[in-house]
Amino acid sequence: MSDLESRTRFEPAEVEPRITKRWLESGLFSPEPEGTPDENYSIAIPPPNVTGALHMGHALNSTIQDTLIRLARMEGRRTKWILGTDHAGIATQKQVETLLGREGTSRQELGREAFVERVWEWREQYGSTIIEQLKRLGASCDYDGERFTLDEGYVEAVLKVFVALYDKGLIYRDNRIVNWDPGLRSAISDLEVDPREVTDTLYSIAYPLEGGGELVVATVRPETMLADTAVAVNPADERYRDVIGRTAILPIVGRRLPIIADEYVKTDFGTGVLKITPGHDPNDFEIGRAHGLDEITVIGENGRMNEEAGEDFAGLTVMEARDRVVSRLEAEGLIRAREEYVHEVPFSHRSGERVEPLVSLQWFMRMEPLAAPAIEAVRDGRVRFVPERWERVYLQWMSEIRPWCVSRQLWWGHQIPVWYRDDEVYCGLQEPPGEGWERDPDVLDTWFSSALWPFATLGWPQDTPQLRAFYPTDVLSTARDIIFLWVARMIMMGLEFREEIPFSRVYIHSVIQAPDGRRMSKSLGTGIDPLDVIDAHGADATRFGLLAMSSTQDVRYSAEKVEQGQRLANKLFNASRFMLLRVGDGVEPAPVAGAVEDRWILSRLQRAKRATREAIEAFEFHRAALGLYEFVFDELCDRYIELVKPRLDDDDVQATLLHVLTETLAMAHPIIPFVTEEIWALLPAGVQRPDLLAAAPYPAADDALLDPEAEEAVERQFEAVQAVRGWRQAVGVPPGPRLPARLDAAGYDDIAAGIALLARLELSADGGEAVATIPVPGGAVAVLRSDAVDLEAHSRRLAEQRTELQAEIRRAEGKLANQGFVGKAPAAVVQAERDKLERLRQELAEL
Structure with a gap:
């Protein structure tokens, strides 16, 4: 207690490290794997990137999860907050490549094996930053059980899932359109795509028709027309019904293009005629597959025009090619109109370069068979979203789900367990026997391994005590931007490989913006650490x-x-x-x-x-x-x-x-x-x-x-105290002096002493002349004459305030009556003067 006497204030900087040490040494955060998931309580932390540092979104979500975990622990449940970090393929590889660049070398010079060793070294040095920061926040995670998505056991889980889905026919290799990052030279996920508003020119271009006539298409990317393989109109568009089935001639190139009908075409955009470029637009790709169109690619993986673009354009940047295409069209007299067009353009969050939709040979996962049971799990209430409105968003996306590109052209990550020898393809957990096999160089999308997080962290595919005790987990707390990339995929994988939902409730927390309403961002200068x-x-x-x-x-x-x-x-x-x-x-x-x-x-x-x-x-x-x-x-x-x-x-x-x-x-x-x-x-x-x-x-x-009666009595007591305090402040009586008063109200027998104590009153049954009456519930408090109360001085102050306000009102009225001011001053200035006058009048009325 002597220590308490000397401590006159709470000092977080001194207390927090000491308390954290006690918590960690207690072993409280690392429970023994006993009991059943129904008896226990667990949450899997959204794994922060190994490259990451705590930002405001992490801090909010971690506080939410810790609040839930601490409550469950105090309720007597065996509680595990599953902790770990994600290897973050693209982000980590980029960090190390930047480091190598400063050293005057590159990953290509090192070679794959040496480069991966350097990444592991980097991870050992910097990978625990965010874990230590979580401790500072007070997060009661299972630090002793920390996992990493490239742990040996986790790698086993990832490869087992890939092989199982491959054997089931759900993972396959195909040429399909992907988000291609020319800077990284890799396919990237939707989360790594940063839409930016760009002002472009919308060109209306005439495509001659075989046999006479023309169709005018509208496009902001004339350079991609070199890869056009069709022209499309809406079948319900009366303007173009007669041209369906005819042939258009592609300007500059001379390729014959079938004119097809497709309901995707919007009749109210541009001219209502759409150039179809399956090799460079996701929607065109789907139309092309539906109609059996060729898939031509004229932009290469380096972001420059390739040989398919023709010798006049090969090697040019996209913008150089655009200018040259427009010049050729002008020379041929085929541009019918130009207009400014504001739209969103995808850029890579990682490299900063414009993302190119490209047809690329990649590994894909067919999602419909996995999505169906995951949809049912939400519809029947086994998985509930909070707020509930996110269920509709989830179900809508799942009903329209497309194949998932799971391969990335990186070296850091889970290398795809597929080997090639001539025309042979082998998929398995171990390298196939025999000579001449070459392993696929690509790695899996980080979200593929993250989709297994709730059960792979607990030791699956082994039947571990941890898995039996803590899967399924109870709650997932996350942000809305990864509902599709992560939440939906965890539900799908949990049902596929554990035949159980991974969590029963999904809480979508708010996004904390900068104080001015913009998004928090270091680059914008709006981030708060x-x-x-x-x-x-x-x-x-x-x-x-x-x-x-x-x-x-x-x-x-x-x-x-x-x-x-x-x-x-x-x-x-x-x-x-x-x-x-x-x-x-x-x-x-x-x-x-x-x-x-x-x-x-x-x-x-x-x-x-x-x-x-x-x-x-x-x-x-x-x-x-x-x-x-x-x-x-x-x-x-x-x-x-x-x-x-x-x-x-x-x-x-x-x-x-x-x-x-x-x-x-x-x-x-x-x-x-x-x-x-x-x-x-x-x-x-x-x-x-x-x-x-x-x-x-x-x-x-x-x-x-x-005790409702006691609550009502004390509430009445405090209404009386507030009334007296408000009166004292209004008439200028200092808070210190105890005022003589009489309580002329019923129902205060047990609480009168409290009123006297808190309102600084000396209560008596009579005591003399009342100089003021203060209404309170059930009656009034009569304030008696004393030296502490000078009502005449209060009246003088009120009179002075009224005089000052009246003078201000007259000045404002005169200003607004001056037509020169009202007619010439900016509207905002005039309105501000009107608002001021209204405020002054209100203050006078209150006095």
Whole structure:
């Protein structure tokens, strides 16, 4: 207790590392794999990239998951928060290639084996950054069981899945259109595509018809017309019904193009005629496959025009080729119109170069057979999305699912387990016997291995105790941008390889934007580093702020919410210190329902415990955080502690204080774990409790302690206190002096003393002349004459304020009556003056 006497404030920088060390050394975060998934509770963390550092999205999602995990642990369930990192194929390879470039070498010079060794070295040096940062946030993950998607056991799981799907005919090799990144020289996923708004020219180009006439097509990419293999119109478009089945002649090239009918063509875009380029547009590719069209590619993997483009264009950049094509069309008199056109263009998030849709020989996965049971799992409620609206988004995408390109032209990752020898193809877990086999150089898309995360992290394909105890998991918390790339694929893979859903609830958390509403981004200068916030305000404040600002909608970052969290941590520490320094030796926590305020706080505590737990379980984290703040600040500190100060020598009061404190600490722990754990350690030695609050039971609401009558009485008491305080402020009476007063109201027998204490009154039955009457519930408080109340001075101040406001109003009215001002000043300035006049009039009316 002497240590507590010397500590006058909560110091997060000193407390947090010490508490983290205690948690980690306890082994509490690494449970033994016993029991069943129904008895236990588990969450698989969305694996951060091994290249990554904690950003605000990580901080929010990790706080959400930790709040759920800590609550489940305190409810007595064996709880595992599965931790690990993703090898992040493209991002990690790029990091190491950049490093090699600074050293004057390249991966090609090193060769594949040596390059992969260098990546492993890089991972050993930098790969744990985000893990250490999660500890700073207070994330209670299973750090002892940390996994990596290139662990030996994880690699076994990935290769087994590939081979099984290949043998089932769901994985195959084909020439299909992909997102091609010319900078990386690899196919990339949709998540690595960054759409940017670009202003281009929309060209209307005449395609001559065989036998006479022409069709005019509209395109922003005239360079790709060199790969056209058809022209399409909508079958319902009356303008072009007669040309369906005829032949158009491709300008510049002279290729004969069939004119086909397809409902995809929009009649209200451009001319209603679409050039079909299966080799360079995803939608055209599908149309081409449906109509059996050739697939010509004129842009190479390096982003330049290739031999198929013809000798006049081969070797040119895309933009150079565009200019040359337009010049040729102008020379032939085939451009019918030009107009400015704003649209989104795909760029690579990794290399920064424009993404080219290219037909490429890749490995694909057929998704429809896997998607069907995953759709049913959501429709029948086995998997539920929160908020529910994301179910519709999921189901819509799944119903339109396309083949998934699973191969990447990288060296870092899970190399595809396929070998070639002449015309032979072998797929298996081990290299085939015999000479002359060459392994496919490509690796799998990172999302392929991530799709196995909930069960591969637990030891699958082996039948491990971890897998039996913790799969399926309970909740997945993630952002909306990976519902398709990750969430849907985990559901599909879980059902395919475990015949069970991987989780029963999917919580889609909000995206935290910059304070000005833009997305948080280092490149835009709008990013906020959560570690800077932790350094400035503490982890508890950061966690509270993130939860308080979260919702089902995107939200702007609020520094005020973080500061609110810091105030909560400080208030709880200072209030606890005040209570603990006054509790006598041998006092045990006990809910002694004595005076009305004791019954009131015990009743309010039950409601707070129930509301906090229900809000967390319903994923309404803002309600849990802000409700906790209100209970600690308004009810425990500003009301109850103030009310019982005259009774602090009473053992029953001390027992009740200690009971309310311990229950409040346990209730608050999932949200603000550091300050609550620190105070828990400062409880009197004689108090029976677990050594760590993180291992203590979450307090259950006790309906026997609910007391609506006490709640109503104290609520009435505080309405009276607020009324008196408001009157004192309005008439300029300082808060310190105790004013003589008479309580002319019924129903205050048990609470009058509390009103006198908190409103600074000396109550008496009569006591003299009343100089003011303050309405309160059930009557009034009559303030008696005293030197502390000078109503004449108050009247003089009001008169002065009225005079000043009237003068301001006259000036504003004169300004607005001046037609020269109204006619010449900007409209915003005039409106501001009108708003000011309205505000002044309102202030005068209130006086």
